[in-house]
Amino acid sequence: MAQNSPRVNIELDGAKAFKMTTADRVDAGYIYKWVFDSGEELTADLTVPNPENPDSKIKVVAVLDKQQFWEGGRTDTKFIRGRISEDNRSMLKTTMLSQKGSAEQKISLKIYRYNTKGKVYYEYLGYEDAPVVFAQNEERDVEAKACDDVRQPPNHSFVVAFTPKGDAPEHEFRSAEGPLKNVIVPWGGVGA
Numbered sequence: 068m069a070q071n072s073p074r075v076n077i078e079l080d081g082a083k084a085f086k087m088t089t090a091d092r093v094d095a096g097y098i099y100k101w102v103f104d105s106g107e108e109l110t111a112d113l114t115v116p117n118p119e120n121p122d123s124k125i126k127v128v129a130v131l132d133k134q135q136f137w138e139g140g141r142t143d144t145k146f147i148r149g150r151i152s153e154d155n156r157s158m159l160k161t162t163m164l165s166q167k168g169s170a171e172q173k174i175s176l177k178i179y180r181y182n183t184k185g186k187v188y189y190e191y192l193g194y195e196d197a198p199v200v201f202a203q204n205e206e207r208d209v210e211a212k213a214c215d216d217v218r219q220p221p222n223h224s225f226v227v228a229f230t231p232k233g234d235a236p237e238h239e240f241r242s243a244e245g246p247l248k249n250v251i252v253p254w255g256g257v258g259a
Contacts, residue, residue: 077178077191081132081150082216087116094191096131096178098149103162104171109155113220118179118188128155131178132224135192145229147176150214150222159225160209172229 077094084095095118101109111126129149137145151159177193210224 077135079131079135081130084130085115085217088121092181094180096176097127098129098174098176099127100175101128102173107162109158112152112154135178148226150224153221156209156223
């Protein structure tokens with residue numbers, strides 16, 4: 068593990084993230100953009116509450132679900148689990164199976180946590196403005212059967228493990244322990 072790098076190990080409840088309101092205090096995460104080296108891109112077709120203003124809605128590619136894990140080092144693998152739409156499930160399954168180990172993908176995501184003192188959501192982890200370039204590991208799966216705890220919209224679970232692409236530049240993403248307590252953390256850029 069990289070010295071002074073935050074370890075990410077957070078459990079998210081995707082079912083609650085689909086339905087959260089201002090009265091909820093659930094951690095939530097979303098993937099906003101996901102592009103493959105072929106130029107194919109998953110569509111932001113899931114409508115969910117905006118954690119920064121739960122009375123409004125946003126469109127996302129995926130809702131993060133279950134354990135999100137990253138040891139914190141520049142070359143450490145990130146494990147991302149989530150839920151995607153029926154349409155995106157087919158494309159993700161096909162595209163993931165055809166990806167080679169060094170195939171480039173770009174992803175933008177944010178994870179929000181609730182601060183009980185300030186009674187606001189804050190960005191716990193994010194790299195939305197500058198998508199991260201990575202290579203996909205062998206650990207990957209997309210469920211054929213739709214999740215039964217949220218039926219509308221129909222959604223499917225997935226898991227993907229990523230490592231930073233060796234020849235990609237270093238990426239910086241935000242990590243926070245609370246509102247206005249951001250830390251910029253490097254990932255990748257080792258073989259560039």
